[in-house]
Amino acid sequence: MAAVAAPDAFNLGFIGAGNMAESISSGVAKSGVLPPASIRTTHRRTDRRLVFQSFGVKILETNAQVVDDSDIIILSVKPQIVKKVLLELKPFFSEEKVLVSIAAGIKLKDLQEWSGQRRIIRVMPNTPATVVMCVGEMATKKDEERVTSLFGAIGKVWTADEKYFDAVTGLSGSGPAYVYRAIEALADGGVAAGLPRDLVLGLASQTVLGAAATVNLTGKHPGQLKDAVTSPAGTTVAGIQELERGAFRGTLMNAVVAATKRCRELSQT
């Protein structure tokens, strides 16, 4: 993936040195968007501190020090503790800092109220590199450019209005799990059809990867691509007929709608 270097030097801090912070910071460091020495975080556990130290991230003692020593602060704790953490950190934010939240379901207006911060960007990444971003009204063009370049190091970045964020979570946030299920089922189908177990997972995952890449590269509608590989009375159409019998497409659509509804419920509580 071609990473775009950040437009200028700045310090990046992570509050919550968990899985997402690790994949974002290692992506940013490896891509050269920022030198690892410009990234800082903290964690109460030594094992987590060592993980971040292993790729050059500076480890500080407290969350407050991370905020104090950073220009852009990525909030990557679980949504349930966002309010508590932001209220504690409120005295350490200042006008020139930018708060970026990746916490699912937490709205810009709540982030602003709890942190007192005005320059805020909300981001919904998924682990395999799809990133949707909503820029708060007080964030500047430069803030947007910096955050785009950071998340560009781990994936493809889209910008969307905040009103779409629950549905974004239902589609690209939860979507990887649906596709993992599809890969598992394709592999099991291969075994049911007589293939050895050590062959099926590679075939299934590469098939999904190749199909996704074809959609992205050609820009063609998936229905058109399906038609191109489906010959009359052939094998593929026999498989597709079975998918239709099992309501494959309707089930995926319902999965996205159900996850969106659940996200909406969670963000209201």
Ligand SMILES: NC(=O)c1ccc[n+]([C@@H]2O[C@H](COP(=O)([O-])OP(=O)(O)OC[C@H]3O[C@@H](n4cnc5c(N)ncnc54)[C@H](OP(=O)(O)O)[C@@H]3O)[C@@H](O)[C@H]2O)c1
């Ligand atoms: N995982 C995903 O695919 C995904 C996708 C999109 C968005 N997100 C969002 O990303 C955020 C982080 O998710 P994650 O999967 O990275 O979770 P995670 O691995 O549990 O990371 C959260 C980290 O925060 C630490 N922490 C707990 N209390 C803290 C405090 N008071 N101050 C500083 N750090 C504290 C936790 O430490 P302990 O483990 O010791 O408690 C943990 O290491 C969530 O808000 C989630 O909604 C996740």
